[in-house]
Amino acid sequence: MNQQLTNWLNEYSQSHQNPTNKRIHHVAVPIIFWSVMALLDLITIGISLGSFTLSVLWPVMLLVLCWYCFYSLIIGMCMGLLCAVGLLLIYLAQMYQINMMVYALVAFIIAWIAQFYGHKIEGKKPAFIRDLLFLLIGPIWVILPLLKKLNVKY
Numbered sequence: 782m783n784q785q786l787t788n789w790l791n792e793y794s795q796s797h798q799n800p801t802n803k804r805i806h807h808v809a810v811p812i813i814f815w816s817v818m819a820l821l822d823l824i825t826i827g828i829s830l831g832s833f834t835l836s837v838l839w840p841v842m843l844l845v846l847c848w849y850c851f852y853s854l855i856i857g858m859c860m861g862l863l864c865a866v867g868l869l870l871i872y873l874a875q876m877y878q879i880n881m882m883v884y885a886l887v888a889f890i891i892a893w894i895a896q897f898y899g900h901k902i903e904g905k906k907p908a909f910i911r912d913l914l915f916l917l918i919g920p921i922w923v924i925l926p927l928l929k930k931l932n933v934k935y
Contacts, residue, residue: 782852782853782856782935783851783852783853785852786852786853786856786921789914789915789918790918790921790922790925792908792915793908793915793918793919793922794922795905795908796900796903796905796906796907796908797922798903799899799902799903799904801899801902802899802900802902802903805895805896805898805899806899806919806922806923807923807926808892808895809892809893809895809896809899810892810896810919810920810922810923811863811920811923812888812889812891812892813888813889813892813893813896813919814863814867814920815866815867815870815871815885815888816885816886816888816889816892817889818838818842818864818867818868818871819867819871819874819881819884819885819888820881820882820885820886820889821836821837821838821841821842822836822837822838822871822881823836823881823882823885824836824837824838825837826839826840842864845860845917846860846861846864848917849917849921853935855928855933855934855935856921856928856935859924859928860920860921860924863920863924
């Protein structure tokens, strides 16, 4: 793994030591990731490909995945899988005509409240307050324990 990414993960981990805060983050971070995806998908660019209308989600997701792959191809692929699951949930909701704005906003707000509660328990401020880049580090931090259990070198 890239040394810079290792440094960011170590710094992120410093404010995520409490077991309760860790558990909260392992649930809330993926929910926030998905809710941001869902909200970005609601903003269309105006380019149609047949019955599919391109949204802001696609270029943002492409840039974010490229950023992850730059630091670690394995982590980039894992994040790609997380994005694929998020897309599946978004398009299932669209298929069943579920109002994504309401669900995504509620999920986003509840997950952030949970995270701030976790940091209150931890007694440390969230890492993103120091640097917004940590909003991209959080999802990696969440998937690393799974990669370690699977003995995947990243």
